[in-house]
Amino acid sequence: MEYEVVSVLVLAMLVWMGWIMGMERRQHGQLPPGPRCWPVVGNIFQLGRSPHESFTKLAHKHGPIMTIWLGSMCTVVISSSQVAREMFKRHDVVLAGRKIYEAMRGDHGSEGSLVTSQYNSHWRMLKRLCTTEFFVTSRLDAMRGVRAKCIHRMLHLIEQAGESGTRAVDVGRFFFLMDFNLIGNLIFSKDLLDSEMERGDKFYYHALKVMEYAGKPNVADFLPILKWFDPQGIRRKTQFHVNQAFDIAGSFIKERMENGHGGSKKSNDYLDVLLAYRGDGITEPYTFSSRTINVIIFEMFTAGTDTTTSTIEWAMTELLHNPRTLKKVQMELRNKIGRDRNMEETDIENLPYLQAVIKETLRLHPPLPLMVPHMAMESCNMLGYNIPKESQILVNVWAIGRDCTVWDAPLLFWPERFLEPNPLVDYKGRHFEFIPFGSGRRMCPAMPLASRVLPLALGSLLHSFDWVLPDGLKPEEMDMTEGLGITLRKAIPLKVIPVPYRGATIENA
Template identity: 70%
Template sequence: MEYEILGLSIALLLWVAWAMRMERRHRRLEELGRLPPGQTWWPVVGNIFQLGLEPPHVSFAKLARRHGPIMTLWLGSMSTVVISSIKVAREMFKNHDVVLAGRKIYEAMKGDFGHEGSLITSQYGPYWRMLRRLCTTEFFVTSRLDAMRGVRKRCIDRMLHFVEEAGANGKNPIDVGRFVFLMAFNLIGNLMFSKDLLDHKSEKGARFFYHAGKVMELAGKSNIADFLPVLKWVDPQGIRRKTQFHVKKAFEIAGGFIKERMESIGNGEDDEGRRNDFLDVLLEFRGDGIEEPSKFSARTINVIVFEMFTAGTDTTTSTLEWAMAELLHNPRTLKVVQAELKDSLGPHGKKLEEQDIQNLPYLKAVIKETLRLHPPLPFLVPHMAMDSCKMLGYQIPKGNPSLGQRLGHRTRSENVGEPFGVPTGAVLGVEIGGLQGSAFRVYTVWIRPSDVSRGATCVSGAPDGARVDVALLRLEFSQRN
């Protein structure tokens, strides 16, 4: 009798487990049936092999033309919703911002030196809101950025001096990208530490340039461990291991500057005449100790500082390098910009200042076209659904990543001329800071954190990055005829 009761109990438990599993599967199938449309996927690998050999953002753009501005792709066992239009991006960021405010943390950023304390990858909640409050009230305020105008001018002047010095003999090639990086690095350094940190001969600068670049490169690589979680412990491509190595090395360099400040404060040697900078804000922060940390740890400060430097230097360097390369390969466009410059600055060629940019609409079109063709990062930082939601009639399951592309690739209609190769007025008169206009309407760089609440953390160094496009002109035309 006892065996019969035991057998019935086991059978009942198995039946309940089977029923619960089938119910979950049924609900899952219902959710999948309402997912956005997408390419037919294969078992295990999903759509990976259907993306081809082109860069992912190029493949996604082609698929978006076939399946629409919101589509589902299966990257291995991970379903991902890809956003590729302004309308859907606006719906996502404005109407579903909170529920889609989670962050998908990829394997590359997991480890001892990763995402904990991060401004960019922190999950939505009290800690993230506290960081955003610091950004809006202390970091990216107009008065602080306007006060840096003289520093920006000095950093650009020094960069030009380094370039001229490197090309003095007229024979050796000039690594312009490194000089632009040093300019941007010192600009962020003045925001963070109130001083220039590196010069063009600095070995420390060369090492940080290398390690920060490798982190950005590895973060942009497709990692099979993200798509097939069973492989994450193996790290078959070594991406997590390599990323953690380069992040650690970059942390050591950035951490050295933080250590110097803390030691000078501890020894009473800090400059009393120095203005309050970002590092002071981080060191002096005091939270409630409940939902917020009572103060920032050295590790958290290190992470935030590293993100400020990488987001503010690599993106600026990449954009200016590509803009110069495109102009050199399009002489007709270069002549148009040169003519505009001469008309604006007069026959005597006064030194270009920030306020002159407003009178150079074709230059602004060149910058926007550069961002469209060569976005510093082709994808936005991936969002993740914190709960199931419905967007534009489609179901977004809980935990589902949402990947937004840099929308400039696809928002230009076919009849709009490009500054590179077809110099027309179709893209002129568009203000890059406000991201307005019919020909280039994108969520590419968010200048003001109030514009898009969660998205504003994507580019920490954006405010000054948008103000140094003057460096392009000073570089390109300082030796003009």
């Protein structure tokens, strides 16, 4: 009997919610077209395991600007370069808000977070910090040695693990560890993953856990009534690991302050920059509280590691899958650099084919296929459709990069397309057919850093080693499946044998 009463109540609640949501949908006026949806759940069951692919298929039917209901969340999906141009050229400010998912929602709101901040004065202050301090050319130039050292050490570790060209290594893992250490060095001037740095290992563990939970689909994001219950525990678990990581970062900051830096002595690392801005953030609004500093540091790790790792792993995968392209890029590197020295960052400008390989990888495998969700801060009218206030905006850069009306043979890995006929197509947010870093105000602030690290790391891997598939695997037999977590990684990590090319053993940096 009790069971029946509960069932009736739940059913009544669902019908009521369905009715309310139906009302809501009707009130929104002329929304962009989209598939029919179910009460309460909307189109959730049409998303499948790869939402970017499902959205691409749906866009073929419903058009490049489309409404999808994720539970009660009105979502507008943009799938063509023309509509993306319209969004970023004419509605950039009003669509520059952020849709905040439960895993991203910290105990303290978006304090200190560039990624989850709404478009307001707090965001502008953080963005200015990125453009004038962290990713400005002068500082990037000054930190060139740090990048060279971290990449050189990665080559040394790969050579050791490959046992003189006899064992396959997980390239993505080596790059991830290098990148984590690189960001650690940019911020703290420390090797966090040093064998003696137990705290670094723990910080790494908690950062990985946060990325794991943030990449899981969460029903509470789509059915607001469930937010209070956090049914999958995603919010609770993410927050636990965030707090653990903050404690560790806090201990590094304390050490730096006790050692007398405290922002007074200018050094080149990001922590000194942040400490120079230290205050309570309230009485002097343009200063940062300790928590803000912690959040900024943590975000550098989470936003910066998986994205670049995904790109390097896919670049290596595509090259091994296309041996002629691999040979061509290696010829360019070896002809221009020779055998006797390491590749350096200043070589990049003389390596157009290597740069084209990076672009082609980002076209086919953008690490954030739907970018980071935007939100309409006010209602607006785009291309004759109403975009309601607080609706989520997803830009399907994966679909845009594979659009056959824009790209010849879009599924082919063919870096030459970026050399001829138009070598000027770049990822700086001006060419809307190719926006892996986004465009407009919310565009990735770290693009200048990534555009140095990616070609230097890939070029160094290809210059120092020949790469052989293990167990007689043929290029055409390679697994090319995508797996979606926080970024679009390979479903099965790439394992490949590094055969030293340059003769002399690579010394530890």
